[in-house]
Amino acid sequence: MNIIALFGDNSVGKTHTFNILYDELLKIAGVTSTGKTAFGKRDFEDILNFPLGRKVALFSMGDYSKATIEKINKYNSLGIDTFVCACNNKFKNPIKLISTFPNNIYYKSTTMIKTDYNTLNMTDALNLISLI
DSSP: HHHHHHHHTTTSSHHHHHHHHHHHHHTTTEEEEEEEEEEEETTEEEEEEEEGEEEEEEOOOOOOHHHHHHHHHHHHHOOOOOEEEEEEOOHHHHHHHHTSSOOEEEEEOOOOOGHHHHHHHHHHHHHHHOOE
8 A cells, every 4th residue: 555644733734635635536537435434524534436446545634643543554454555644743653654655745835824825735735636
């Protein structure tokens, strides 16, 4: 399983970026959801089926170290091709586990200018799509 991890500090927009990512992936022809599971107001997980049988799992709860580790192990055991997750960069154990897989680490863009927030999140989401 390949892992793509969106790394960032607390409250920098990882979940917002993941929601944009999810919406953009579902716009791709032939991509279907197996059923999004919500956690709270904005966090979620889902498996997306891509053309030619590729399966991509997404998990946005990157501020929960134990949950991130559990999901990596779960999706690896399910034979998922690519696991995309948010990951708080202060957590050592998820980072250690991610490093044992083929991986791409993408660092969340940040800004102090509030008007740039949505643009940066969209840019980050599109960059993550290019890694999938």
